[in-house]
Amino acid sequence: MQGTMMNFPLTLTHVLERAGRLYGDSQIVSRLPDKSLHCHSYRDFYRRTRALAGALQALGLQKGDRVATLMWNHYAHLEAYLAIPCASGVLHTLNLRLHPDDIAFIANHARDRFLIVDDVLLPLLEKFKTQVKFERIFVVPLTGKPVPDGYEDYEKLISGSTQFVAPAIDENDAAGMCYTSGTTGKPKGVVYTHRSIVLHSLATATVDCLGLSNRDTLCPIVPMFHVNAWGTPFTAAMVGAKIAFPGPHLDAVNLLDLYESEKVTLSAGVPTIWMGMLQALQKEPQRWKLQANLRMVCGGAAAPESMIRAFDQFGLRVIHGWGMTETSPLGAVNYIKRELDGLSSEDQYAVRAKQGVPPPFVEVRTMAETGEAPWDGKSMGELQIRGPWVASGYHELPAESDKWTSDGWFRTGDIAIMDAHGYIKIADRIKDLVKSGGEWISSVDLENALVAHPAVQEAAVIGVPHPKWDERPLAVVVLKPGQSATADALRDHLAPQFAKFWLPDAVMFVDAIPKTSTGKMLKATLREQFQNHFIK
Ligand code: ADP
Numbered sequence: 001m002q003g004t005m006m007n008f009p010l011t012l013t014h015v016l017e018r019a020g021r022l023y024g025d026s027q028i029v030s031r032l033p034d035k036s037l038h039c040h041s042y043r044d045f046y047r048r049t050r051a052l053a054g055a056l057q058a059l060g061l062q063k064g065d066r067v068a069t070l071m072w073n074h075y076a077h078l079e080a081y082l083a084i085p086c087a088s089g090v091l092h093t094l095n096l097r098l099h100p101d102d103i104a105f106i107a108n109h110a111r112d113r114f115l116i117v118d119d120v121l122l123p124l125l126e127k128f129k130t131q132v133k134f135e136r137i138f139v140v141p142l143t144g145k146p147v148p149d150g151y152e153d154y155e156k157l158i159s160g161s162t163q164f165v166a167p168a169i170d171e172n173d174a175a176g177m178c179y180t181s182g183t184t185g186k187p188k189g190v191v192y193t194h195r196s197i198v199l200h201s202l203a204t205a206t207v208d209c210l211g212l213s214n215r216d217t218l219c220p221i222v223p224m225f226h227v228n229a230w231g232t233p234f235t236a237a238m239v240g241a242k243i244a245f246p247g248p249h250l251d252a253v254n255l256l257d258l259y260e261s262e263k264v265t266l267s268a269g270v271p272t273i274w275m276g277m278l279q280a281l282q283k284e285p286q287r288w289k290l291q292a293n294l295r296m297v298c299g300g301a302a303a304p305e306s307m308i309r310a311f312d313q314f315g316l317r318v319i320h321g322w323g324m325t326e327t328s329p330l331g332a333v334n335y336i337k338r339e340l341d342g343l344s345s346e347d348q349y350a351v352r353a354k355q356g357v358p359p360p361f362v363e364v365r366t367m368a369e370t371g372e373a374p375w376d377g378k379s380m381g382e383l384q385i386r387g388p389w390v391a392s393g394y395h396e397l398p399a400e401s402d403k404w405t406s407d408g409w410f411r412t413g414d415i416a417i418m419d420a421h422g423y424i425k426i427a428d429r430i431k432d433l434v435k436s437g438g439e440w441i442s443s444v445d446l447e448n449a450l451v452a453h454p455a456v457q458e459a460a461v462i463g464v465p466h467p468k469w470d471e472r473p474l475a476v477v478v479l480k481p482g483q484s485a486t487a488d489a490l491r492d493h494l495a496p497q498f499a500k501f502w503l504p505d506a507v508m509f510v511d512a513i514p515k516t517s518t519g520k521m522l523k524a525t526l527r528e529q530f531q532n533h534f535i536k
Pocket of ligand 1: 428
């Protein structure tokens with residue numbers, strides 16, 4: 001028997017129309033390079049986005065053509081987010097923190113046709129412009145200065161646009177693409193569809209995920225070039241939430257000022273951002289008046305339990321999430337399930353430090369060498385995932401197909417432990433696990449315990465070749481300004497929490513830990529640096 005329901009396409013065109021029709025009064029605030037605030041309404045956003053979509057059509061944009069953006073988080077980037085896919089193009093967000101040669105490689109690999117770029121990022125573009133072949137380059141005049149010769153003005157493109165006629169779009173058409181940030185290898189392109197983004201947005205809005213609603217003010221700190229700011233701009237547009245974009249100002253004081261002035265209730269960022277914010281709050285606890293219901297989504301790397309506790313002292317709730325470029329990125333979000341209400345607050349913290357449970361339609365399993373690992377809170381295996389917003393391949397990289405199992409699951413490259421309640425705990429990336437005498441040691445657990453020490457600002461634990469044990473853990477530690485601690489003191493701090501063989505054999509104190517373009521610790525660099533430490 002056939003159902004009698006409409007086969008209504010899940011496209012971003014609907015999200016844009018809804019934003020314009022239902023939420024015209026919602027506000028979009030953006031911090032500009034000079035730190036002033038640019039404000040406009042969803043009504044303006046709708047009009048300008050349609051104008052941009054119409055202009056792209058007039059330029060001859062064909063279905064599937066890539067339009068690249070090289071932009072911070074602000075109103076014009078949001079316009080590109082919706083205009084490009086609604087004109088049947090593909091939004092390709094370029095990561096401005098990469099080396100210029102890598103940006104050029106990615107733009108060429110994706111065969112980007114047009115580029116929209118912030119005026120303040122033109123010096124970066126100049127560094128790789130000769131290596132790429134954009135047909136047209138449009139500059140967003142964020143500083144208000146005239147657009148330099150040789151470039152076209154984004155504002156003129158919009159104001160000169162004629163009527164936009166929404167093209168027919170299939171929900172499985174490509175809508176956006178993003179390259180992995182390359183923490184563990186060459187960047188690989190993931191192509192999102194209208195359908196995958198729409199379903200991801202719906203899931204994100206559910207209360208047990210981020211619960212992003214019309215009543216929220218969203219501040220996406222995670223860059224819009226990093227997995228679409230975790231999809232939050234699309235979700236915000238779908239529900240008509242107010243958005244406060246931080247622009248290029250990502251330091252703790254500017255962010256906290258923005259939280260206060262715009263009454264931010266939901267924000268998203270990587271642990272490094274939150275650690276900086278925590279220090280600012282600890283230094284001046286009375287300075288900012290923040291919203292009582294502010295939730296801070298932390299993902300991209302593990303959220304230390306000590307950090308979750310410290311924010312609780314300020315009445316601020318950290319929500320731990322896990323994801324990847326290949327998973328759009330929402331793969332798991334943490335909330336305390338009703339069946340765990342009876343846990344002591346201590347035990348609840350241990351649960352909140354896990355990466356969470358998968359949202360509806362995302363399925364996970366952990367695979368050990370002997371088959372699927374039981375959900376017993378101790379067995380480790382590779383986390384594998386499938387769902388409607390999980391990639392089924394990379395853009396033009398057929399050689400990478402071994403990242404998918406023969407029965408259709410994506411191999412995340414993360415080692416995880418599932419518990420009986422369905423919470424995922426990431427123990428490590430496969431490449432970062434320390435293998436000591438045939439046993440696995442989780443660098444993430446050790447790092448989280450190290451940053452709980454009052455003198456420690458940041459810590460990375462790496463496996464370093466060892467003549468007897470294959471590898472032994474070595475801790476690389478950055479101390480807080482003005483604080484001191486010895487290697488023995490840190491080992492004493494860890495000792496009650498771990499088996500003896502887990503304790504790092506060496507602790508190296510450094511001024512800074514090298515980071516990737518998305519703020520993750522570059523352990524490959526550290527491993528290289530300390531590779532001969534135990535082999536003399
Ligand atoms: P890259 O792989 O280049 O860093 P991604 O941004 O896609 O690019 O990173 C995904 C990876 O980040 C995951 O596979 C995982 O190792 C790590 N990650 C993301 N969120 C968390 C988290 N909450 N806890 C631990 N690791 C995380």
